[in-house]
Amino acid sequence: MGTAGHLAQTSVLSFVERWPWYHALTPELRSLVIQTATERVADAGEYIARAGAPCADWYGLMQGFLQMYVIGTRGSETTLYCLREGEWGGEGSLLKGEPRRYDLRALTPVRLCTIPLKTFELLRNSSIEFNQFLCEIMNARMGIFVGMLEASRLLGPEMRVARTLMMLADGQASDAQEISISQHQLALMCGLSRQRVNMALNTLKQSGLVRCERRWGFVSVHAPRLRNYVTLPN
Structure with a gap:
């Protein structure tokens, strides 16, 4: 099965x-x-x-x-x-x-x-x-x-990845959420190479917006911080 x-x-x-x-x-x-x-x-x-x-x-x-x-x-x-x-x-x-x-x-x-x-x-x-x-x-x-x-036309890879993660997360959540998704799947959704997604995730991680468990394919997002990041003027 x-x-x-x-x-x-x-x-x-x-x-x-x-x-x-x-x-x-x-x-x-x-x-x-x-x-x-x-x-x-x-x-x-x-x-x-x-x-x-x-x-x-x-x-x-x-x-x-x-x-x-x-x-x-x-x-x-x-x-x-x-x-x-x-x-x-x-x-x-x-x-x-x-x-x-x-x-x-x-x-x-x-x-x-x-x-x-x-x-x-x-x-x-x-x-x-x-x-x-x-x-x-x-x-x-x-x-x-x-x-x-x-995001695809005007913004950089970090914002494209961030907006894709927010599409997967519960936008109204008040705490961290764990999303089970591989970098390959995330790259397909963002329209970016896997390498660019990896770089973007590292940048978001340094800002305290996400945490990656690469061995298990999980991305943990801090929903309130990520929501502020994608809605603030760039």
Whole structure:
């Protein structure tokens, strides 16, 4: 059995019940969500969805990290977003009703709650609270996209690495957090070489923003300090 098989168990029901939009639904719609939602488990490196394929599901990440990325004509990868535990993704492609424009790959072992398109559409056509939730998460994601674009075009490698780490971390946390990610994976997300990422991490480490456990592939980030670092004028 792959690593994904050893992930801690959180039921689809308990995951869905976390969200206020679910409790705002009618009993019939709540029942439909539970009846049609399914669990999917994947190992690190496994594709969840491929670019060009029809969009069939909305994804809720119960555990792990997912990478949304595109591949250039020369084979280089550009990360669009990294979905972290407790987030939903894929709604943009469902709303546009077009083939997916990016690949979706598990960066770590993951567990997903998947809600099919038909249920997603019914919720969108029936619930104001559900639509408000979609607006909130898409607006938040757009802010991250803008920040990443700015970092890739205008800022140095330290800021690009810092912003990527903040995308993976809980931005509202008040203490240090441990993120399980290799420098190779971080380099893919930042669009930098592994050597440049290593140099950037060393600089951030000297500033007390991160701590690296290279033997085990962990990066520990001090969320409040890192948040201040990426939001202060440069």
